[in-house]
Amino acid sequence: MTEPIDVRERRELCDLMAELGPDAPTLCTGWTTLDLAAHLVLREHFQKWTDERMSIEKAKGLSVLIDRLYGGAPLVPWRLPRIRTVMNGVEYLIHHEDVRRANGHDRRLDRPDLEPIALRVLGFIGRRIAQRIAPHGLELRRPDGHSRRIGPVGEAVLTGEPTELLLYLTGRREAAQVSLTGRPDAIAALEKANQGF
Structure with missing residues (x-):
């Protein structure tokens, strides 16, 4: 088991x-x-x-x-x-x-079962963050191309594996292995948002 x-x-x-x-x-x-x-x-x-x-x-x-x-x-x-x-x-x-x-450990590549769990909560956490950056939207994009847009077009686009997106959105921005692109004002709003979990 x-x-x-x-x-x-x-x-x-x-x-x-x-x-x-x-x-x-x-x-x-x-x-x-x-x-x-x-x-x-x-x-x-x-x-x-x-x-x-x-x-x-x-x-x-x-x-x-x-x-x-x-x-x-x-x-x-x-x-x-x-x-x-x-x-x-x-x-x-x-x-x-x-x-x-x-303490110096890198991303775990031997735990693929963590990604679906992180993915399940990203919508909820993403909506909370999107409310904080309104009127800008937020797009959460995985490396495989799947994405979820929350809010209006004209968004900040956060790309990474689900666990990395989760870490970023819960305030672990410096440790999260993600890329952030999009409109400068949307990016600035996301970076300033209170992202504590």
Whole structure:
């Protein structure tokens, strides 16, 4: 039986954080691997959290947080079929790349199963970004020529593999392997948009 993507991404991210230690950088501005591990634990186990709660979790140490993450997500809602792939799978995919790329790792070419998952959420995330750059449109184009236009003609055209488009649109612009073309005003609007995820 094939390991679910969210489980694999979680395990591989935990392995990498354990190898790098608590002070390794991530692509999340101002966060180390310890911050990211605390975020992931809190995200899955608490509906709301504060800076104080984040500090409490971080005080437990990276190894304790990683052990909790290795234990898996709670059944509800994170392991329900659609949620586990689209929401948790994408969350762990993005944060795995946050750690990998901040620590000198390049794009993974041995994980083609990540592309369909990234593709599934690009429409939703692309629409959110397109609203922020209106009246300009946004075209998301894959290297194979398939594209999706969101908004009016006169767009910024972002080209790359789905995982790379996902990284760009969730604020990891410097690490994403994409090209950006189109009308200068549309490009400028996209580059200025708040692209946090």
